[in-house]
Amino acid sequence: MKSYHKHLESTMAAGETVSLTRRPVFRSSAIFPVLHSAHYSSRVLFMGYWLLKRRIPEVQMLVTLRGEEGPVLLRKSLLITEPKAFALRVGDLLAETALGSTGANFTGSLELEIFATRDLVYPYPAFVLNYYGDEFMASVHTTGRVYNDIEDLQENEDKIVPECGFDILSAEEYAPFFAFVNGVYTYDNPLIKWTIVDEHDWAHHGEFVLPPVPAYATRFVKLRDYIDLGAVLRGGKGTIKLHHQFRGFFPRFVAGNFEQHRHALSITHTYYDSSAVTDAGAYWGNADERFHDSAVFAPLFMGEGEYTQLVFYPIYSPSAFGISLEFYDEGGRRVGTVRDWRHLDLHATPDQFFTLSFNEVIAQHFTPEQAKQLRGVNIVKHWPNREQIPTRLKFGLNIGRTGRAMNLPTNVCFNSQIANAKVLTKPGTFKWSPILDGDHSVVVILNGSPLKEYATPANLQLSFYREADNQTLERAALLPPFGQLRIEVNQDVELKEFLGGHPGWVTIQADNPFVTSWYFDFNESGAVGGDHAF
Known part of the structure; x- marks a missing residue:
């Protein structure tokens, strides 16, 4: 595990001093476990974001499909010169191999390597692994990768943790x-x-x-x-x-x-699992009274038969902290606050695993009319010892449906923002999100912040991309503080026609550094897939 402080430095985060010994990244890669059967298949979704975010005119991609025991079945190279949507489908790749139709029940891997002559900054690219079938669509961003070199390995194996x-x-x-x-x-x-x-x-x-x-x-x-x-x-x-x-x-x-x-x-x-990591690199201090010690603004899905949960895992470096919840409507109006919902002392009880049911909390603290308005929650954490804020704060966001053929929710792994005044030096942010092509695809764009008195709107320039060609659909939007925009493909005739029944992407250029995004797909079967965007 690389320390969070080292991660900020190596990725040249806002306000960080770049080390004189930092090694530029010219290879960025991911390797995914993939499946293909009569019931479901796999694909990797991405867009040519390097051309937009890094102003790199072209990158070369090496695609390697391997069998379950590791043999190479297929290699091909793609030159990416457009910021359009791409999809690498395992079924299509198998058709190019000697296996052909005999690969109907396939387990293997798909490695994607990006090469450039300019610094890519991140050694892992923004790809989405998507398993999909008639009754589900499950997604997660880049996970494993093979290290670039010995320095890359040593940095990431600085600490060995579960x-x-x-x-x-x-x-x-x-x-x-x-x-x-x-x-x-x-x-x-x-x-x-x-x-x-x-x-x-x-x-x-x-x-x-x-x-x-x-x-x-x-x-x-x-x-x-x-x-x-x-x-x-x-x-x-x-x-x-x-x-x-x-x-x-x-x-x-x-x-x-x-x-x-x-x-x-x-x-x-x-x-x-950082529960046994207690050195100085495991913690962050907050002496800036403008900021909550840590906070994250997340979407709520509370319609009929829907539920939203927040899962706390036994993985945090030891500390003690309290949790408060601020609830907002779609326009950013605070409907109510639940202060000190729970206090955790991980010194006394390190193995704490529990699920916060927003449905239950809302039913206890809000009227039915108020509950109907709620679309977002700011999850605020506060530490009595403000020098002992864990740097690694990951949670699970479970969004699901009841009363259907199956109950298969998301389990999105996402982080909470810690107080970092250097973020205020950023004039804006660039985000990008896949748009899935399932039963009911939704992209949620949020404007939330760990600042205690947050009152900054966000002007958004949205560009939509598709697989078919390099044409784009352009829109603008204004998000109030703690407001959100939901893009629902099935209800957006123009966007649905533009995408033509295939996955696409949306880029979000904001004049505010606190804008974030999530994406989901709700299948009529009851399966819900999704993840945070990039």
Whole structure:
């Protein structure tokens, strides 16, 4: 794990001093575990954002499709000279290989490498892994990658910590899993030590051994094959810490739950377990009274049969903090506040795993008429010891539907913004989000901030891109503070016609550094997919 302070420095974040020894990034890569079957398939979605964000006129992409045990099946090169939408579909790539139609039940990997003659800054590109079928559409951003060089490896393996931070659904219809693509090293019988924390904050421990993992092999590890989840979780929800031995690749696993009865799945990614990390790099101080110690503004979906949850995982460096909730309508008007909703003391009880149900909190504190207005929540954290704010604050955003054929929510891994006055030096921000082509695709653009007295609107210039050509659709919007804009494809005739039934992208140029974005797809089956945007 690289420290958060080092991450800010290496990615040249606002106000950071660039080290004289910083190595420019000329190769940016990702490697994804992919599936293709009669029931579902995989694709990677991206746009030529390098041309817009970095002003790089062209980049070269090397595409490598590998089989489950690591053999190369296909290599091809793409020159990207347009900021349009792209999709690499595993079914199409398989058709180009010797497997052809015999690859109907395929497990393997897709590695995408971006090369440029100018600094790409980030060694991992903004790609979206999308598993999709008739009844679901699940997405997550770039996860694993093979390191560029020894310096890249050493920085990211500065601390070896477990991976955690996703929900295990233990009811019999679900099969929780994690998946990864190995790097250059071979492992004969890798040992995985695990800790499962349940909803009662009880920790259960064990270990299992995986079969051999050759170089570049893909592994989908179903936890039920190694752990009696029924005995451990008794039908409830939990999370797992994975103590692994893998080196040489960035071990950010794809993780989630298969819905076994209806051939669907939900995905997210794992995250660092920092619960044992207590050095100076694990914390951030806040002496600036203009800022909350940490806050994040998130969308709420509270329509009929919808629910929104926030999940806290046992992965934070030890500290004690309180949580308050500020609720807003779509126009940014604060409807109400729930102060000191909960206090956590991670010194006394480190293994805390719990789910905040916004439906329950809203029902307790708001009238039905008020509840109908709520579209966003500012989740504010405050520390009595303001020198002990953990730098790694990741949560899960679960948005789902009840009363449908299945209940398969999102489990979006996202971070909370810590107080950082250097962000105020930025004149604006550039964001970009995929627009999915499922049953009901929604992009949510938010204007929220960790500033206590936040009153800055955001002027937005929106550009929509499609696969078919390099034509764009242009729009402008104004977001009030704590306001939001929801782009719903099915209700937007112009946009729906422009995209032509295929995925697309929207770029968001804002004159305000606090604008963020999310995207979702609501399937009529009850499956909900989505992630935060870039």
